Amino acid sequence: MFAPSTPMARRQARTLGGSPLLRWALIAVALVFLGVFLFVPLVAVFTFAFQKGSAGYLAAVSHPEARSAILLTLTAAGIAVPLNLVFGLAAAWLLSRFRFPGRALLLTLIDLPFSVSPVIAGLIFVLLFGRQGWLGPWLAEWDLHVIFAVPGIVLATVFITLPFVVREVLPVMQAQGSDEEEAALTLGAGGWRTFLRVTLPKVKWGVLYGVILCNARAMGEFGAVSVVSGHVRGVTTTLPLHAEILYNEYDFTGAFAVASLLTLLALVTLVLKKYVEWRSEAS
């Protein structure tokens, strides 16, 4: 799923048999499909965003509420991504290097946030931290706020993006094998040293790719965050929520302007990813 391959060396494609006619027909069908489903919607977002000209666009994205939403989105991603990076490395090491009972179960649990409906993802944190949740009374006693505050948004984001780094790094670690680690250990290097000096450099492109995907998803998450946010203007609204708010206020141009910011973030992410792939092929 999570493009396990990309950082792998990619050999120059050699087209086999097949007439040029078939080849171009296949390319054409693929391009039409992608054009209809991906390219046109992308163009549409920007077209709608600039319907009121660039002044309207700038006004929408520099509104104080938009700015605070940008900040919150960056904060949530800034906390969720490093946490899941550390987790991803540990879990990938575990799953690639060892066979143990419960391995398939663990892997499935790691995948689960990917498939759980965002509605459910938000609900579980309400059931846990809400006033009537498990930890609700305890939190109230200490006057701690988790949901309807920044920590809840961060938690929901961590949950949603949990699988991505593991899923990217795992296949790369598996493919690399562990001979070099064993050699380093035999030569007397410590465990941590071996991990940092031998393992990490080998999988660094996989790690980067995972971080990029994780980040993209963290910034774009809507459903789960919407449940735990409380929608307090300028305080607990992230960029996707802000886009929805504008849309609900009939400010369609503004909504798409904010959406286009997110799309830009996504595109920057994709360009970064491309760069990472290019570097990994070069090295």
Next chain:
Amino acid sequence: MSSPHRVLPGFRLSLGFTWAYVGLLVLIPLSSLVLKTVSLSWPQFWDTVTAPRALAAYRLSFLASFAAALINVVFGLLVAWVLVRYRFPGRSLVESLVDLPFALPTAVAGLTLTTLFSAKGWYGQHLEALGLKVAYSSLGVAVALTFIGLPFVVRTVQPVLEDIDADVEEAAATLGATPWQTFSRVLFPAVLPALLSGFTLAFARALGEYGSVVFISGNMPMRTEIVPLLIVTKLEQYDYAGATAIAVVMLVASFLLLLVVNLLQRWSHRRLETRPGT
């Protein structure tokens, strides 16, 4: 490749950390869901999850997700093939675009697709002329889910295609196989496991999707109401137990699907390992 190497350090550390993290962030939160359901008696639970509206919603969610995953299998394989085997202008743009649905916030995707496919939209006006109603129908649900699931098939199949040597196909061609035979006898069996897991992932992702679907589906009870919307509906009546009951059904479905993917991947991994030269 990855046989047990207990000489390597960090087994207990990484095992402890991984389980602790997964326990704290996945298991405990999800178990709160199951525990909330316990407040229902078994007959209440059964009535809730088998109500006609719930059944209609499962049917729509499963069928639309299935259809979307199937479309993605066909076009995902094609796109992956084109990306791996052909060089053409704009290839790297296409390559980057494939991940877009994944990075785009689902609500934005929903709004955009609805705008495009509604009767006044860029697509809608032409489709309407052909008598096809996409927005506000179950077709619209499938369209949104296809959009959401596309990257998963492409990205699972792509690496496998890359690993298959073009030599194998050339050899088949030299031995007189037609392109179709080469595809069906040589290529297809090799990518089948990846295709299956891509399918299952796209399917699993589509089952839970909410943000992009509610805009385009029209939300008609019994007809275009997806399961996550039903959960929201229950919550709107302050029926937390009912909402969690349906959520548990979906959770179990997701869990089983993903377990199948993981077992499938292990199986395909073994198959690949036994192939000479890989």
Next chain:
Amino acid sequence: MSFRVSFPLLVVLVLSGCSKSSGDASAPVTLLNVSYDPTRELYEDFNTAFAKHWEATTGKKVSIRQSHGGSGKQARAVIDGLEADVVTLALAYDVDMLHDKAKLIPEDWQKRLEQNSAPYTSTIVFVVRKGNPKGIRDWDDLVREGISVITPNPKTSGGARWNYLAAWGHALRKPGGTEATAQAYVEKLFRNVPVLDSGARGATTTFAERGLGDVLIAWENEAFLLTDEVGRERFEIVVPSESILAEPPVAVVDHNVDKRGTRAVAEAYLRYLYSEEGQELAARHHYRPRSAAVAQRHAARFADVKLFTIDEAFGGWRKAQAAHFDDGAVFDRIYVPQAR
């Protein structure tokens, strides 16, 4: 080594990230007003007005934060711990739930302020396309063959429940009307509904931007917003002969204001809605004011329509909710046979 250290550290980090709410006394007081979608512009203006008024009368500064969303979702957020000082929601049932589900307010909350705790009201009207091409005049026109009606999903939208009850009430109250004829009428009405958006604003967008439907059933204030600001020259309002009196209620959330020490200012905030200035702002934002003097000034704006209350026609929100919108109630029964 550092993994062992970093895990407890991580827990500490996460916990320390939890925000503390108790501010020190010198900081300006903040209030959180948890409201529903269409009131945003109203409260933006009202908050400024109230802050000025509060500073003039007490010398203290107050800043008010706003949260808007679907009425039910907002009420649930407050039940689950969103620390709202006041709620200003779309229907009394959602406020009732603050008592029923979490005991955040006393049961008799609605008696604490005048006029059922609803400082402004609205009603349900129709919006049609310019020139009213389908000639829609009253409720009975909505069930005509070939009329396409846009209304949101009553299961997920508070506004949609007002629409539904207005339709039901009309059918019930007209000569010869019974529960059975009312159900038949509403069933026929929903057969003309091609899309059920999850919220009132979504339905408006479907009607206005997607061009779907011949008539939109909407709050009067939303209808004015649509004809005056969003789609000038494209739509017009049709006021039916009889409709429901929609009373969006307001309440201080006792549990939260007592905890945060904001009761005085929160109560003053809601009372100010009844003041001359509050009423004037409500009227300017298309809500019907309660004050006779202010209503007089805006009389030209609000059509004279025969209004019935939810208590008269349904015996209150709790009964209406149980009879019509809960799972297995009338709305579900309307939909089930259709699928077969």
